Amino acid sequence: LALEADLRNAFVRGEIEPFYQPIVNLLTGAVAGFEALARWRHPKRGLVPPDEFLGLADEMGLMNDLGLLMMTSASRQLAEWLGRHPSAGKLFCSVNLSVGEIERPNLVEDVTRIIADAGLPKGALKLEVTEGDIMRDTSRAAETLTRLREAGASLALDDFGTGFSSLTWLAKLPFDTLKIDRYFVLTMDKDEGSAKIVKSVVNLGRDLSLEVVAEGVENAGLAKLLLEAQCHYGQGFGYAQALPAQEAEVYLNESL
Numbered sequence: 001l002a003l004e005a006d007l008r009n010a011f012v013r014g015e016i017e018p019f020y021q022p023i024v025n026l027l028t029g030a031v032a033g034f035e036a037l038a039r040w041r042h043p044k045r046g047l048v049p050p051d052e053f054l055g056l057a058d059e060m061g062l063m064n065d066l067g068l069l070m071m072t073s074a075s076r077q078l079a080e081w082l083g084r085h086p087s088a089g090k091l092f093c094s095v096n097l098s099v100g101e102i103e104r105p106n107l108v109e110d111v112t113r114i115i116a117d118a119g120l121p122k123g124a125l126k127l128e129v130t131e132g133d134i135m136r137d138t139s140r141a142a143e144t145l146t147r148l149r150e151a152g153a154s155l156a157l158d159d160f161g162t163g164f165s166s167l168t169w170l171a172k173l174p175f176d177t178l179k180i181d182r183y184f185v186l187t188m189d190k191d192e193g194s195a196k197i198v199k200s201v202v203n204l205g206r207d208l209s210l211e212v213v214a215e216g217v218e219n220a221g222l223a224k225l226l227l228e229a230q231c232h233y234g235q236g237f238g239y240a241q242a243l244p245a246q247e248a249e250v251y252l253n254e255s256l
């Protein structure tokens with residue numbers, strides 16, 4: 001398969017890079033942080049989205065390399081932005097850990113080194129995990145998450161509401177952030193059930209001292225409903241899609 005050979009080379013040639021989707025303060029519009037999302041600049045096919053290469057990368061055993069690449073690039077980029085935009089305050093950048101990455105040896109050591117090499121302040125690199133990652137072996141995941149946090153990363157639980165996390169574990173795991181899955185956000189203006197779920201997740205977050213980020217904020221009406229539900233942060237196409245680094249910096253600068 002041509003794409004398979006290309007993908008192996010892509011890592012070596014530096015064709016894979018993070019794009020950055022702003023996560024904004026819904027009240028002020030200021031950028032609070034970014035989510036780094038992988039893009040492949042294929043020399044012939046152009047920009048290849050992750051849905052078209054993550055499965056292949058997984059089959060080829062390249063997910064750990066992808067995670068390292070994304071964490072390293074995003075951390076360096078974030079350190080540059082923090083240096084140039086002191087008014088951005090506690091700007092963070094999150095990177096998605098792939099399923100299984102949380103169980104690999106040396107993850108904590110790698111994260112420690114990446115944060116130190118980039119010179120990032122505590123919590124600036126945020127790692128997003130999904131419920132699926134945790135539920136495989138919860139006590140082991142709990143230990144790794146604790147060590148990642150001690151290493152200076154902050155932690156987000158991604159796609160919250162789509163899995164079957166036990167709330168007991170949620171209270172015990174050292175998360176900083178809950179990300180409400182976009183399905184609930186996108187439908188909260190039409191579906192009373194979704195609106196109620198969003199409100200309960202926001203309340204749960206407040207009770208557990210977690211920041212809550214709404215995904216899928218596609219328009220101003222949803223942003224308004226989220227603010228009414230006391231949700232303070234959001235990301236979605238209503239603000240921006242994932243942007244190349246330079247455009248993300250322009251967006252950041254103009255939002256402050």
Ligand code: G
Nearest residue numbers: 036037038049050051070096097098099242
């Ligand atoms: O960016 P986009 O909306 O096309 O992403 C599609 C899917 O790919 C999402 O589920 C997203 O979480 C995932 N994804 C994007 N970048 C990365 C990455 O760097 N690592 C992992 N593990 N998943 C990613």
Ligand code: G
Nearest residue numbers: 096158159182215216217218235236237238
């Ligand atoms: O949660 P996850 O890491 O899968 O989220 C990243 C994915 O969500 C990316 O594929 C990104 O392109 C997508 N995304 C971001 N904002 C929006 C939005 O407002 N609407 C929709 N439909 N997808 C979005």
Ligand code: MN
Nearest residue numbers: 035096128158
């Ligand atoms: Mn995510």
Ligand code: NA
Nearest residue numbers: 158159181215
């Ligand atoms: Na998500």
